[in-house]
Amino acid sequence: MTNEGTQPLTGITVKDPWCSAQPAPFDLAGAATTQVTCDHPNVTLGDDKHVDTATVSNVKYPDGTLGEKTATATIRVNPPPAIDKAGDFAWLDQNRNGLQDSGEPGVEGIKVTLKDGAGGTVATKTTDASGKYLFDQLKDGTYQVCFDVANLPAGYQPTQKDAGDDATDSDADADGCTPPTTLGADKREDLTLDLGLTPPVTVAE
Numbered sequence: 001m002t003n004e005g006t007q008p009l010t011g012i013t014v015k016d017p018w019c020s021a022q023p024a025p026f027d028l029a030g031a032a033t034t035q036v037t038c039d040h041p042n043v044t045l046g047d048d049k050h051v052d053t054a055t056v057s058n059v060k061y062p063d064g065t066l067g068e069k070t071a072t073a074t075i076r077v078n079p080p081p082a083i084d085k086a087g088d089f090a091w092l093d094q095n096r097n098g099l100q101d102s103g104e105p106g107v108e109g110i111k112v113t114l115k116d117g118a119g120g121t122v123a124t125k126t127t128d129a130s131g132k133y134l135f136d137q138l139k140d141g142t143y144q145v146c147f148d149v150a151n152l153p154a155g156y157q158p159t160q161k162d163a164g165d166d167a168t169d170s171d172a173d174a175d176g177c178t179p180p181t182t183l184g185a186d187k188r189e190d191l192t193l194d195l196g197l198t199p200p201v202t203v204a205e
C-alpha cells in the first residue's frame with residue numbers, strides 16, 4: 001500500500017474477508033509504502049485465482065477523514081500445494097495367484113522407496129502392521145515405488161506381476177520396482193502400487 005499524497009495518514013484500517021484475523025490499524029507517512037499481510041487458514045489449490053476484495057477505511061489526514069476505498073487482488077496459490085499420494089499395500093499371496101484375496105494378510109516391515117522420474121530417492125517408508133504404506137504430500141510429478149525385495153524374510157519372493165485388476169494385483173518387477181506413475185491434476189493419488197509376496201515353499205518329506 002502506498003500513500004500517494006504528501007500528507008501523513010493515520011488510523012488506516014484494512015478489512016479483508018479472506019483474512020483469518022484483520023491487520024491492526026497503522027499509519028503511513030507521505031509518499032511511504034508498506035506491505036500488509038494476513039493469514040488465511042488452510043489455503044488449498046481451490047483458492048488459486050480467488051479474487052480478493054479489501055476495504056480501506058477510517059483513514060485520517062491532518063484536515064479530515066478520507067472516504068472508504070476498495071482494492072481487489074487475485075490470489076495465486078503457487079506452487080500448487082503438495083497433495084498427491086502414492087501407496088499402499090504389501091501382502092502375502094498365500095494361494096500364489098498374484099491377486100489380493102480375502103483373508104490374505106498384509107506383510108509388515110517391508111521397506112519401500114519412492115523415486116522421482118529421474119530415479120532419485122524422494123522418501124522411504126516401511127509397511128505397517130497391516131501391510132500398508134503411504135507417501136503423501138507429494139508434488140505433481142512422475143514417481144516410481146521400489147520395494148526392498150533384496151531383504152525379504154527367507155524364502156519369500158515377489159509374486160507374479162499384473163495378474164489382474166490393478167487395484168488387487170501385484171505391480172512390482174523382480175527387482176521390486178513398479179512402473180512409473182504420473183500424479184497431477186488428472187490423478188491425485190495412485191494407491192494401486194502393491195507388492196504380493198509368496199511364502200516359502202514347504203517340501204513334503
Ligand SMILES: [Ca+2]
Pocket residue numbers: 092093094095096097098099100101104
Ligand atoms: Ca492371492
Ligand SMILES: [Ca+2]
Pocket residue numbers: 161162163164165166169170171
Ligand atoms: Ca498391476
Ligand SMILES: [Ca+2]
Pocket residue numbers: 165166167168169170171192193194
Ligand atoms: Ca496393484
